[in-house]
Amino acid sequence: MAVTTYLNALNDAMRIELERDPLFYIAGEDVGRFGGPHLVTHGLWKEFGGERIRDMPISETAILGHAVGAAAAGLHPCVEIMYVDFMAVCMDELVNQAAKMHYMFGGKVSVPMVVRTLGGAGMQASAQHSQSWESLFTHVPGLKVVSPSTPMDAKGLFLSSVRDPNPVVFLEHKMLYGFSGECPDGDFTVPIGKADVVKEGTDITIICWSYMRYVGIQAGKLLQEKGVSAEVIDLRSLSPVDWETVLASVRKTGRALIVHEEVKTSGFGGEISARIMEGAFDSLKSPVVRVAAPDTPVPFNGNLEAEFLPNEKIVTDKAVQMF
């Protein structure tokens, strides 16, 4: 299998879909000539032209909103909102329009669109370009939400998302674009709603996604040194969640630790924790633990930002306390 970066895996997936589906197009700020604010769409404008790779004015409401109409009328748009923070500008279009249309119109319309956006701290992009906001979307019935962390998942989940008949929020992480990993060539999909058991273990389940996958893996290694066998699960999809895999793991290990980059209060970890209580309470040997960002905006200063982010040491310490 070839090794590629998260960024190039996404770019490759876009090229595959642009060649396969004439109704598929990409639109957003600077996605064309510039090659994408984070270069994810590099080269595509030259190859496919301005009607398939549409540069758009700085108009998040029109970027997301026009896609709702285009999708309802049969096109397959993939729009980019440069940072997840900017989603606040176009939430009506996503939440009240795209997400509700199929249900409130009695199934008469479907909205096959993908909203790519990215979150995450780690490069001192400060408070309005760094947050993680998964639970804002998982709280909305009618939206699918995925958050891949490897090149293979980025490509496979992207191709699943653009072929899904529903609106899908595709959450990337700015610190992952340069990450390399194995990724099949050509067309393949990773199903939405299937978690990835990254590492099997018997004593504790660490549940993570996006950049925190790597924190989970590192913590798993540190715990191994302490004689604790951790199972690490990368959810990949946050709506729907692969509860079966999560609950089966917790029933096996008896302990669950959730690590996410969202702030703790009302973060998605709360939902996971509650589901574990509901579905695997009798198996728990210790209360469920959440490791999350504190309830603050993301600070600019590098030391403060590092302090803000969950890391493998915190996860390991918290995990050890569960025994």
Added chain:
Amino acid sequence: MEITALEKLLEHYRMMLTIREFELRAASLYEAAEILGFVHLYAGEEAIAAGVCGHLTEKDYITSTHRGHGHLIAKGGKLRLMMAELFGKSTGYCGGKGGSMHICDPSLGILGSNGIVGAGFPIATGAGLAAKTYGDGAVSVCFFGDAASNRGTFHESLNLAAVWNLPVIYVCENNQYGISMNVKDAMKVEHVADRGAAYGIKSATIDGNDVIAVSEAMEGILKDVRDGGGPFLLECMTWRHRGHFEGDPDFCNDYLYRSKEEDEYWLARDPIAGLRNTLVDEYGIGLARLDRVRAEILRELDDAVEFARQSPEPDASEMLRGVFA
């Protein structure tokens, strides 16, 4: 076969009266608590829906508003399915899941009425992109009220339609009030059409209570838009005969925010009465013929209401179905 001007006017008359009678029936059913929820009636504005949609085909898209019954009927919506949806019945357009504010039929190009003021702009704009992509000469029509033009969606969408040269016609129904606020207190320019210049979009203000004026304006605009001339902003001056919603105290009790004088001024310009006079005075159509049209419409409505009444409620299992396609 060429349709004569008279036949066209009679079609408009039938359509406008169908909408009016539908709305009056909805009002009485609402008062009788047979229809529940929120209902916003289109009575008084019928010339716009009839004059605009009279030129559209099923391939053309529309987006509608919370005050949407008129647009849907004019675009070909079936009275039975609409009435059943207002009743929340399983046979309604949306199986009873949408209600008055959320009716949709993509097979007629109706991409939905909308409970969020100003939400139709980007949707209609995207449908315009789809029409342009398919290259079949279809257009997208976005109905909206004067108050919606103060939303950011108006700005972003018209700007986008202009730079992408999309076949979208933004039809403003300027009934002069955003719920209780007079348009003069809500914007500093005199006309919504004035705003078109800011986007490089052609625009016009016309008498929205004159179906002939609306129809003639649309004919010219459509030709240009279908030929690739880009978007158009058409402002139609009008007046809603009823409150913002059924139960609005301005209509039910007292003139809370609209004056008696302006109400009387506009009621004297009722689009249906106006067309009726034209048909009688200028075309020599007998009143008996027009009364027959009304009788037919009332029979159709009786049938629609009976259909809605007799239709089953949605099964409880429907609640969980259809969140995802």
